[in-house]
Amino acid sequence: MKEARFVDGSLDALKKFPEIARRAAGYEIDQVQRGGLPRDWKPMPAVGKGVREIRIHSGGEYRIFYVAAFADAIYVLHAFSKKSQKTPHQEIDLAAERFRALVQSRERLGFK
Secondary structure, eight states, X not given: OOEEEEOTTXXXXXXXXXXXXXXXXXXXXXXXXXXXXXXXXXXXXXXOTTEEEEEEESSSEEEEEEEOXXXXXXXXXXXXXXXXXXXXXXXXXXXXXXHHHHHHHHHHTTOO
């Protein structure tokens, strides 16, 4: 089972979800840690190669961007509540910035 690592403020953002959405998020992240797929997801190439979006529909719309392409862990890049049909650019940009920083730090440490 892969470890889940939360990048920057992603864990704090996830903790702000209502309890039912937090529980659903925990279940979905656990599925990914075990090598499975979330129930409702889509690829997010606008964020980065291998990044996916978990979609939670629980009294509102909640999203989690993560990448599981690395052998050592899954990285949760960003979590947020969604207020409109289209994902706001600032949410995508924030996750993309965190993804780039993650890849650069892994390269500096010699990880592939």
